[in-house]
Amino acid sequence: MAPKDTMDKLVALCLNRGFVYPSSEIYGGIAGFWDYGPLGCEMRNEVKAAWWQRMVRDREDVVGLDTSIIANPQTWVASGHVENFHDPMVDCRQCKRRFRADQVDDDDRCKASEDGRHDLTEPKQFNLMLKTRIGASDDTAIDAYLRAETCQSIFLDFKRAMQSARKKPPFGIAQIGKAFRNEITPRNFTFRSREFEQMELEFFCPPDQADDWFEHFRERRWQWHLDMGVDPEKIRWHEHTGDELAHYCQRAYDIEFEFPFGWHEFEGIHHRGDHDLTAHSNHSGKDQAYTDPETKERYVPYVIETSVGVDRTMLVLLCNGYTEDEVAGEKRTLLKLSPRVAPVKVAVLPLSKKIAEPAERIAADLRRRFNTAFDVTGNIGRRYRRQDEIGTPYCVTYDFDSSEDDSVTVRDRDTTKQERISISALPAYLSEKVLGY
Ligand code: GAP
Numbered sequence: 113m114a115p116k117d118t119m120d121k122l123v124a125l126c127l128n129r130g131f132v133y134p135s136s137e138i139y140g141g142i143a144g145f146w147d148y149g150p151l152g153c154e155m156r157n158e159v160k161a162a163w164w165q166r167m168v169r170d171r172e173d174v175v176g177l178d179t180s181i182i183a184n185p186q187t188w189v190a191s192g193h194v195e196n197f198h199d200p201m202v203d204c205r206q207c208k209r210r211f212r213a214d215q216v217d218d219d220d221r222c223k224a225s226e227d228g229r230h231d232l233t234e235p236k237q238f239n240l241m242l243k244t245r246i247g248a249s250d251d252t253a254i255d256a257y258l259r260a261e262t263c264q265s266i267f268l269d270f271k272r273a274m275q276s277a278r279k280k281p282p283f284g285i286a287q288i289g290k291a292f293r294n295e296i297t298p299r300n301f302t303f304r305s306r307e308f309e310q311m312e313l314e315f316f317c318p319p320d321q322a323d324d325w326f327e328h329f330r331e332r333r334w335q336w337h338l339d340m341g342v343d344p345e346k347i348r349w350h351e352h353t354g355d356e357l358a359h360y361c362q363r364a365y366d367i368e369f370e371f372p373f374g375w376h377e378f379e380g381i382h383h384r385g386d387h388d389l390t391a392h393s394n395h396s397g398k399d400q401a402y403t404d405p406e407t408k409e410r411y412v413p414y415v416i417e418t419s420v421g422v423d424r425t426m427l428v429l430l431c432n433g434y435t436e437d438e439v440a441g442e443k444r445t446l447l448k449l450s451p452r453v454a455p456v457k458v459a460v461l462p463l464s465k466k467i468a469e470p471a472e473r474i475a476a477d478l479r480r481r482f483n484t485a486f487d488v489t490g491n492i493g494r495r496y497r498r499q500d501e502i503g504t505p506y507c508v509t510y511d512f513d514s515s516e517d518d519s520v521t522v523r524d525r526d527t528t529k530q531e532r533i534s535i536s537a538l539p540a541y542l543s544e545k546v547l548g549y
Pocket of ligand 1: 305306307308378379417420421
């Protein structure tokens with residue numbers, strides 16, 4: 113299938129089945145903003161919970177924070193974003209459209225010129241931070257920014273979090289939260305949005321340990337994506353060199369995924385050195401250096417960062433899972449999502465309305481552990497297809513023998529194989545399959 117067809121079909125599936133909708137659609141939408149529907153919001157919560165479990169709760173050396181979206185605007189002066197967080201922008205003198213200078217597509221024709229070519233201005237630097245005004249009256253209101261990355265507040269709270277959690281370097285602070293960028297050309301569905309969510313870890317360590325922690329987190333993050341079911345053939349490393357390196361980075365690697373529209377970054381592992389804590393020390397006048405109580409050694413901790421978008425992870429998992437195959441001569445579409453992130457873990461399907469009641473009791477019991485669907489409408493084949501299309505890994509069928517043998521049939525989404533399981537063993541059986549314990 114042509115990549116564009118795959119993307120068109122995936123976007124249609126997301127819209128029709130309730131994963132992603134354009135924001136404020138009845139007013140024509142707004143470029144770069146998206147809403148997550150009932151299934152999308154379940155799946156996002158699962159992605160965030162899986163990341164939090166692995167990056168915070170499974171580790172003794174990481175704590176979490178939840179900071180405000182708007183911080184004192186001096187934060188962004190100190191971080192270098194006011195001065196450096198720019199993309200090059202060009203305008204077409206003919207059709208007046210605006211592009212990111214490094215992303216003008218040769219296939220994109222100008223509608224106002226005879227030869228279809230854009231007549232582009234010289235690149236201008238365009239700051240990506242979204243501004244807002246805070247304060248009740250025009251003369252006292254101040255300009256502020258919606259955060260462009262979640263990590264800056266982690267640096268601002270570094271000392272408080274370290275002291276209150278009784279930690280010392282090496283240790284990390286993690287956060288999941290919204291970030292905003294006034295992207296010049298939001299595109300490729302949710303890939304480049306103006307409002308998105310990040311999952312970031314800032315790991316503070318003595319300078320001489322930074323290279324080892326950098327490798328540690330490169331390995332851990334790669335493995336997490338494999339554990340989420342991403343095809344290892346579809347991800348690769350990209351090391352940043354020269355001008356590619358962001359103003360705060362000493363070293364950086366992206367993890368890229370092969371989307372239907374090409375290879376693109378969805379996570380960055382960054383060696384930020386002491387850039388951030390030094391910048392905030394100098395700008396605020398509040399010393400952010402750390403003194404080891406035992407050795408009395410005083411140093412500004414180095415930071416290793418892992419930064420991944422929730423929305424891009426969702427898009428990776430959806431593109432990675434989108435599959436078309438044939439079962440018993442019939443075409444089907446399925447989302448091969450890992451059970452860990454699938455929005456619905458199990459669907460209970462009574463074979464007939466006449467036996468809906470006992471099946472409903474099974475669904476109510478499973479709901480205490482998993483997001484469980486109950487579907488009694490349509491023939492069983494069509495009900496299986498509906499669940500396959502939204503990525504439900506297991507369907508439980510209650511049939512006319514179930515009341516006799518106290519058993520149900522469990523069908524696996526990917527293989528379509530069926531197994532007879534006793535009703536009393538069902539919750540433990542599904543826990544093992546879905547949660548791994
Ligand atoms: N604190 C470091 C930082 O923000 P980044 O490479 O600019 O680094 C990290 O962003 C991740 O945030 C990206 O890999 C991507 O997953 C996500 N991201 C960045 N800009 C985005 C956008 N406009 N839309 C959706 N996700 C975005």
